[in-house]
Amino acid sequence: DQQVKQNSPSLSVQEGRISILNCDYTNSMFDYFLWYKKYPAEGPTFLISISSIKDKNEDGRFTVFLNKSAKHLSLHIVPSQPGDSAVYFCAASASYKLSFGAGTTVTVRA
Amino acid sequence: NAGVTQTPKFQVLKTGQSMTLQCAQDMNHNSMYWYRQDPGMGLRLIYYSASEGTTDKGEVPNGYNVSRLNKREFSLRLESAAPSQTSVYFCASRDRGPSYNEQFFGPGTRLTVL
Numbered sequence: 001d002q003q004v005k006q007n008s009p010s011l012s013v014q015e016g017r018i019s020i021l022n023c024d025y026t027n028s029m030f031d032y033f034l035w036y037k038k039y040p041a042e043g044p045t046f047l048i049s050i051s052s053i054k055d056k057n058e059d060g061r062f063t064v065f066l067n068k069s070a071k072h073l074s075l076h077i078v079p080s081q082p083g084d085s086a087v088y089f090c091a092a093s094a095s096y097k098l099s100f101g102a103g104t105t106v107t108v109r110a
Numbered sequence: 111n112a113g114v115t116q117t118p119k120f121q122v123l124k125t126g127q128s129m130t131l132q133c134a135q136d137m138n139h140n141s142m143y144w145y146r147q148d149p150g151m152g153l154r155l156i157y158y159s160a161s162e163g164t165t166d167k168g169e170v171p172n173g174y175n176v177s178r179l180n181k182r183e184f185s186l187r188l189e190s191a192a193p194s195q196t197s198v199y200f201c202a203s204r205d206r207g208p209s210y211n212e213q214f215f216g217p218g219t220r221l222t223v224l
Contacts, residue, residue, distance in 0.1 A: 041217075098153075098155070100154070
């Protein structure tokens, strides 16, 4: 049973606009949430994370929001740039292990 | 620093053949992981090693074995490959401690089993 879900397989956004990626989870024991970015033929790279005791974390153009009561997190990218076109994975951490969502493919249109 | 390296990058096997995927990290990390990525499934954990000398099953361990050779190296073995094991395999490593939950990934091995 998948504990982390990304229900939107793809997202297309115009350059300069906001990209919003969503993620839902079921396990209340997750204590850390991470977003990874993946380009074709490369391994995932860490983008941003948030502790379960916070509700927002910001790093430049990237902001992650956590709503623990709804078991929901989102990643906002503002403004979106062509280099942001990639697959984004939501991941949740419990102890040593990460559980990943299926990923959302973001395409930024010029 | 090379980070996490994986060999080979590509491999084609016939059903029933065996092979070992190699992974090494130069970041002095304690924990290492093997994942597989399949379309629409995200990354699924096969096996992990929380520290040198220990290994544990992940979500999808059937058909695989692992060896934590030393702190740097963690190998994944397919004893008798099956077409269902066609996938992209990623190795990852992580430092100790709850504040270091970030895992660092290698570039992947694309495996096809015919």
